[in-house]
Amino acid sequence: AQSVTQLGSHVSVSEGALVLLRCNYSSSVPPYLFWYVQYPNQGLQLLLKYTSAATLVKGINGFEAEFKKSETSFHLTKPSAHMSDAAEYFCAVSDQDTGGFKTIFGAGTRLFVKA
């Protein structure tokens, strides 16, 4: 079974600073990887998706992620944090087993943005 590990349950940055949220995956086959964001009292919203078409994936709200096979990583970055980026971020992988496909989520990283 495939899995993802998010390093750091909490990350705090200053407004305008670089955002870096870490995600490592475990997969024996080329994975489909996702980043989702969850704002308070809401469901999860898709930020971006890796499908092997390009290693650098651009998403919404200025976020991007780079797939690095050698490091089994798919870290999420944003050059300049905004207060509105404060939320919880989830890395996910699409997994297939005998029952079919399902999306497996990491534990999440809560991003705090300081003024």
Add this chain to the structure above:
Amino acid sequence: KAGVTQTPRYLIKTRGQQVTLSCSPISGHRSVSWYQQTPGQGLQFLFEYFSETQRNKGNFPGRFSGRQFSNSRSEMNVSTLELGDSALYLCASSSGQGSGNTIYFGEGSWLTVV
């Protein structure tokens, strides 16, 4: 295009009762997945339905069940509620075919068991 709709948004139940949550997927989506989200356990996969058939199931007790109707709408049911069932229950839909399907979430149903 309307998104995934979940009802009710908030509910309070008493231990021992049962609850039914409803999910309407994005139009044209045939797959519906359910997740339980709690502060301690994160997002846990409950089950996935495709064309009225359960294709996948997570590690939850039999008190948790679901079904999908011919119009792809889905319900999940939790019987004999326990305090630990208090959580945000999220429904997600996708086309359901092929690997790497993107799933799209609803706003969730907040269940509090007292």
